[in-house]
Amino acid sequence: MRLYVIRHGETVWNTEGRLQGRTDIELNENGIRLARETAEKMADIPFDLAISSPLKRAVETARIVLGDRDIPILLDERIQEISFGEWEGLCCRGDNYNVPEEFTLFFKDPWNYQPPKGGETLHEVCARTKDFYDELISKEEYQDKTILIAMHGCSTRAFLRSVYEDKNDFWHRNVPPNCAVNILDVQDGKAKFVAEDVVYYDRTKIKNFYDMKEKK
Numbered sequence: 001m002r003l004y005v006i007r008h009g010e011t012v013w014n015t016e017g018r019l020q021g022r023t024d025i026e027l028n029e030n031g032i033r034l035a036r037e038t039a040e041k042m043a044d045i046p047f048d049l050a051i052s053s054p055l056k057r058a059v060e061t062a063r064i065v066l067g068d069r070d071i072p073i074l075l076d077e078r079i080q081e082i083s084f085g086e087w088e089g090l091c092c093r094g095d096n097y098n099v100p101e102e103f104t105l106f107f108k109d110p111w112n113y114q115p116p117k118g119g120e121t122l123h124e125v126c127a128r129t130k131d132f133y134d135e136l137i138s139k140e141e142y143q144d145k146t147i148l149i150a151m152h153g154c155s156t157r158a159f160l161r162s163v164y165e166d167k168n169d170f171w172h173r174n175v176p177p178n179c180a181v182n183i184l185d186v187q188d189g190k191a192k193f194v195a196e197d198v199v200y201y202d203r204t205k206i207k208n209f210y211d212m213k214e215k216k
Helices: 011-017 030-040 056-066 100-108 122-138 153-162
Strands: 003-005 050-054 073-075 146-151 181-187 191-197
Touching: 003 011, 003 056, 003 122, 003 153, 030 056, 050 056, 056 073, 056 146
Parallel strands: 003 146, 050 073, 050 146
Antiparallel strands: 003 181, 181 191
């Protein structure tokens, strides 16, 4: 089994530094362009199926990458983004910074991050993505398949925690850039990285990298 785990393309809220979470924001024009450039570099990959978070930005990214391939896109809520509850829509970057002080733990000390009303902890996101991961790699019918998986920044890191050697380092240096691809080979129930956070486009075309140390 080979897995291509891709984070969705850019959205307006990404560029504004807003907490997206479960808010169903579509790709912006640049996000569509990034997904298309990524799709060009992945055009020869023989995908057998795709699995996506049900949020529009992930589904749209998967559809663009698949292009004219006539294969199904399955939706799975276990890989959708972390919920930020009542903080969704608030800004965590730049002059419009208006998230509560407690949010800084999300990047600086994620395991002690406490979500607001309606939100999730990192432990909860890790639990549901691990459940998805365990079920995925155990499916006998998938063992010889090449699968595209479209998700989000936080849910990607949570999903990959099942593969990372250091499970205490949640972010592994950064949030995956938009349309970054992690490639995994799975054999006999064990996964190993082929490539990590691969970006197939000019990084100067994206402006929404998170600086986890920045607060203005």
